Structures are given as C-alpha cells and as structure tokens.
Amino acid sequence: MSLFITSLNSGSNGNCYYVANKKEAILIDCGISCKEVEKRMLRLQLDIHHIKAIFISHEHSDHIKGVEVLSKKYGIPVYCTIKTSGNCGFSSGFSQIKYFAKGDQIKIGELLVQSFFKKHDAIDPCSFLVKFKKIKVGIFTDLGIVCSNLVHYFSQCDAAFLEANYDKEMLGSGNYPWHLKKRISGGSGHLSNDEAFSLFTTHRSPALTHLILAHLSKNNNCPQKLAHLFSPYSGELNITIASRDKESPLFEIGIKKSNDAPTVHPKYVQAQLSFF
Numbered sequence: 001m002s003l004f005i006t007s008l009n010s011g012s013n014g015n016c017y018y019v020a021n022k023k024e025a026i027l028i029d030c031g032i033s034c035k036e037v038e039k040r041m042l043r044l045q046l047d048i049h050h051i052k053a054i055f056i057s058h059e060h061s062d063h064i065k066g067v068e069v070l071s072k073k074y075g076i077p078v079y080c081t082i083k084t085s086g087n088c089g090f091s092s093g094f095s096q097i098k099y100f101a102k103g104d105q106i107k108i109g110e111l112l113v114q115s116f117f118k119k120h121d122a123i124d125p126c127s128f129l130v131k132f133k134k135i136k137v138g139i140f141t142d143l144g145i146v147c148s149n150l151v152h153y154f155s156q157c158d159a160a161f162l163e164a165n166y167d168k169e170m171l172g173s174g175n176y177p178w179h180l181k182k183r184i185s186g187g188s189g190h191l192s193n194d195e196a197f198s199l200f201t202t203h204r205s206p207a208l209t210h211l212i213l214a215h216l217s218k219n220n221n222c223p224q225k226l227a228h229l230f231s232p233y234s235g236e237l238n239i240t241i242a243s244r245d246k247e248s249p250l251f252e253i254g255i256k257k258s259n260d261a262p263t264v265h266p267k268y269v270q271a272q273l274s275f276f
Contacts, residue, residue, distance in 0.1 A: 003135050003253045005159060008032065008040045010141070010214040011244035015063050017139050017161055017214075018046070019130045024109035025050040028128055028139040029063040034070040040247040048074060053108045055115075056080035057142065058122035059087040071096045079106060079113075083124035102126045116153060119144035121188040129153045135253055138162075141215040144188040146199050155203045159210035159253045161242065162200065165190035166220040174220055184220070193221065197229050210251050214242045 004025075008016040014031035018041075025046070030037065041048050054067055054076055068090055071078050078096050080088070085097050100106055102124065106113045112131040119125075120142045127150070130137045138153055138160040154160060171181055171192075183189050191199075200211065213226055223241050230239050242248050 001133050001135065001254065003130070003132050003137055003159070004250055005137055005161075005210070005212075005253060006044060006046075006250045007161065007212055007214060007242035007248040008037060009244065009247070010161075010242035011216060011218065012062050013218075013244055014065060015141060015215065016066070019111070019137055019139070020046075020050060021110055021132050023050075024052045024111060026108055026111060026113065026130065027051055027054045028130075029057055030054055030066040030070055031060075031062040031064060033066045034073060037066060037070055044247055044250050046250070051076050053106075053113075054078045055106075055113060055128055056084055056088070057118075057127060057139075058120060058125040059084050059089075060122060060142070063142075064088050068094055081124045081126065084122070087123045114153070116149045117147075118142070118150065119147055119188055121183065127153070129156065134255060137253060143191045144186075146191070146195055150199070151203050154199060155205050156207075157205055158207045158255070159212070159251065160208070161212045161214045162196050163191045163215045164193045164196040164213045164221070164226055165215050166192050166217045167222060167225050168192050168194060170222065170225075171217075171220040176219070184217075190215065190217075193226050193229055200230070200233075207255075208237055210238045210240075210253060212240050212242050212248065212251075216241065216244065218244060 004020045006018045008018055009032045015029045016032050017028040019026055057063055067078055077098050079098050079100055082099050100115060102115050102117045104115050110132060114129040115126045118127045128139050135158050136156050138157045141163040143163050
C-alpha cells in the first residue's frame with residue numbers, strides 16, 4: 001500500500017505535481033506544457049494514461065498553462081471551483097471541467113482529494129490533501145500565510161510539497177519594485193523560508209517521511225540557504241528541493257514504521273536532486 005509522488009516542475013515558470021497509487025494518478029495543477037508533461041513522465045517511466053484528473057488550485061498561468069491541451073488530448077477531467085474556472089480563460093468549447101466547492105472531498109478511484117481554502121491573491125484559491133487508505137500527501141504552495149487550515153492538514157501528512165518561496169533578506173535587498181515585494185510578502189502571496197521552517201518544526205506529523213520544498217523564487221531565494229536551514233532534520237526524513245527546470249525523482253510513500261529509512265523509488269535513485 002503506497003502512494004507515489006513527484007514534482008514535474010515547481011516555480012513561477014510552472015507548477016505540476018503528480019500523486020498516484022498503482023491504479024490511478026492525478027495532477028495538482030499543470031503550469032507546464034502538455035509536451036513537457038509527456039517528456040518528464042516518460043523519463044520517470046510513468047504512464048500518462050493513468051492520469052484520471054487534473055485539479056486546479058487557482059487561475060494563475062504558472063498553474064494552468066498546459067491544462068486545456070493535456071485534458072483535451074487525453075480526455076482527462078479538470079476539477080476546479082466555478083469562480084476559478086471563470087478566470088482561467090479556457091476556450092468556450094472546453095467541456096472537461098467538473099466543479100467542486102472549497103472543503104469538498106472528491107473521489108478519484110481509490111484516491112480521496114480533500115480541498116480547503118488558502119490565502120492567496122487569486123479569485124478562489126485552494127490547496128489539497130490526497131488520501132489513499134491511511135496515507136496522506138499534502139500539496140501546499142502559493143500560500144500567503146500559515147492559516148489554521150494549513151496547520152490542520154499539514155500536521156496529518158506522511159509526505160508534503162511545501163512552499164518555501166523566498167528568503168526575506170534576499171527579497172528585501174533585491175531589485176523588485178516595492179509593490180511586488182509587498183505582494184509576495186504581504187499575506188496574500190507566498191511563504192518565506194522561515195515561515196515554512198516554522199510550520200515544519202512546530203506542526204509536522206510523527207508520520208512525516210518526505211518533505212519536498214517547492215515553488216522557490218529564482219530571484220529571491222537560494223537552494224543552499226534553504227538546505228542549510230533544514231539540514232539538521234535531514235537524517236530523520238527525506239528532505240528535497242523541487243527543481244524549477246525538471247522533474248524530481250519518484251518517491252514511494254508508505255506507512256511509517258519504526259526505524260524506517262526514507263524511500264526513493266529504486267528506479268529513480270540516480271535522478272535525485274537533493275541538497276542534503
């Protein structure tokens with residue numbers, strides 16, 4: 001009994017996260033092209049026909065760029081809220097959309113997808129917790145604040161994609177205009193390294209085995225800074241940094257047992273991008 005997870009891409013240039021059991025898979029967001037999804041899944045030896053749904057967290061282009069083409073080519077249903085759909089700019093003939101309300105649970109085969117509200121500067125943003133049997137994987141990016149919903153669901157996770165978007169000093173001293181700095185750090189934008197670290201150290205579950213730090217800013221963050229911050233915990237669980245340019249390894253998530261070592265699926269060990 002396992003879930004298999006990978007980041008196909010993570011960052012302001014495109015976000016796409018894969019969660020699957022042995023029968024069905026889902027994508028959380030698809031902000032890279034259909035062609036790139038195909039190439040990256042092929043390199044991971046994953047069958048794209050196993051994807052049974054695409055879930056959209058919000059309407060920003062780095063989360064929806066490839067949705068419509070991928071959905072039409074493979075007949076994949078797209079799940080989002082009504083307000084989000086209205087702001088995605090999908091073509092009038094796009095008929096694959098299925099609606100949910102924030103807080104709903106959506107069943108995709110044996111996968112149960114829990115949606116919940118998050119704070120972000122989008123029309124109707126939400127995050128997701130994917131459940132299979134007793135295993136829970138969270139996909140938590142584009143977070144303006146650490147809200148009570150995020151704490152509640154993060155604290156349940158066996159594995160999580162967690163945003164660590166910017167380093168406060170780099171953002172403050174960087175060349176972004178003031179209004180953009182305010183947008184990023186003002187409570188409706190993104191989580192800083194320190195905020196992600198505080199959430200992790202304060203609220204992580206004893207069951208957590210894998211933490212994938214996600215959505216790093218190209219200009220306002222440094223993977224080495226983030227690695228240094230989290231490195232004291234790298235012996236306890238698998239901590240990796242999702243790439244802005246390529247897929248991560250495929251991780252196998254199971255029920256944690258005493259003395260378990262963190263697991264990378266054996267076929268993909270050489271592909272691992274880790275700073276720990």
